[in-house]
Every structure is written in C-alpha cells, then in structure tokens.
Amino acid sequence: MTRTAAALAVLAAAVSAAPLAARPTPHAAALARGRADSLEVCAVCHVVAPDQASQPVLTHPAPSFESIANDPKTTAASLRKFLAISHWDRRTRPMKMDRYVLPDHEMDDVISYILSLRHGPR
Ligand code: HEC
Numbered sequence: 001m002t003r004t005a006a007a008l009a010v011l012a013a014a015v016s017a018a019p020l021a022a023r024p025t026p027h028a029a030a031l032a033r034g035r036a037d038s039l040e041v042c043a044v045c046h047v048v049a050p051d052q053a054s055q056p057v058l059t060h061p062a063p064s065f066e067s068i069a070n071d072p073k074t075t076a077a078s079l080r081k082f083l084a085i086s087h088w089d090r091r092t093r094p095m096k097m098d099r100y101v102l103p104d105h106e107m108d109d110v111i112s113y114i115l116s117l118r119h120g121p122r
Contacts, residue, residue, distance in 0.1 A: 034113025
C-alpha cells in the first residue's frame with residue numbers, strides 16, 4: 001500500500017466510525033431527554049443536576065434528585081407511583097409536591113434520568 005492509500009484507508013475508517021461514535025444510544029438519548037425535561041419542569045423546586053442554572057426557590061427545598069436516586073427505597077415503580085398522585089391541598093406549609101401531568105414517555109425519561117444519578121452498581 002502506498003502512503004497515500006494507507007492514509008486514505010485510515011481516513012475512510014475514521015469517517016465511517018465517526019457517526020457511530022457520535023450517535024447516542026437509545027438509553028443515552030432517553031437520559032438526555034429526561035434531564036432536559038427535569039431542568040424544565042422540576043428544577044424550580046428540586047436540584048435536578050448539580051450544574052443547573054438556578055437554585056430551587058422553595059424555603060423548604062425539595063430533596064435533590066441525587067438524594068432521591070440514592071434512597072434505597074426508590075425504584076422506577078415508586079417514582080411512577082409518586083408522580084401519578086397529588087399530595088398537596090395547596091394550603092398546608094411546607095408544601096407537598098403537586099401532581100405533574102407528564103405524558104408517559106416523558107415520565108419514563110425523567111424516571112430513567114433520576115435513577116441514573118444513583119451511585120455505585122445498579
Ligand atoms: C412546585 C415545586 C415542585 C416541583 C415543580 C416538583 N417538585 Fe418534586 N417535590 C416537591 C416537594 C416540596 C417535595 C417534598 C414533599 C413531598 O414529598 O411532596 C417533592 C418530592 C418529590 C419526590 C419524592 C421524594 C422522596 O423523598 O421520595 C419525587 C420523586 C419528586 N418530587 C419528583 C419530582 C419530579 C420528577 C418533578 C418534575 C416532573 C418534580 N418533582 C417537580 C416540590 C416540587
């Protein structure tokens with residue numbers, strides 16, 4: 001192989017590998033959507049990501065998503081159940097969480113994102 005041909009072969013390999021490396025896996029894409037939804041809907045009251053732009057506004061802050069994820073009692077099912085019901089009468093203080101009507105796919109993405117914040121082996 002000439003040097004040019006070798007260089008071209010390397011280049012061709014790099015070009016064909018690049019889209020594969022750049023394309024997120026379905027799981028990574030779901031986590032990214034879950035993170036984005038969390039930042040949009042949940043971050044006013046929860047720390048959903050350590051680098052979120054602004055801090056929650058509550059006087060009695062809601063638990064961070066990281067601490068929720070690392071509570072041994074937390075499972076996908078417990079999160080789904082929690083998010084499906086309303087706990088707050090809109091008067092009692094400190095407030096309880098209201099119900100957020102997320103469409104099913106967003107609920108799945110947000111739950112995957114929360115569980116991805118769990119430390120150590122899953
Ligand atoms: C208006 C403020 C507010 C928003 C917005 C909000 N939450 Fe909450 N959340 C709270 C408060 C306050 C609590 C703690 C009291 C309670 O359990 O209701 C809480 C508790 C929780 C818990 C239970 C934590 C535990 O200890 O088990 C989960 C899970 C949760 N929120 C998820 C979410 C998700 C996901 C979103 C976005 C879709 C969200 N929250 C949006 C205020 C909020």
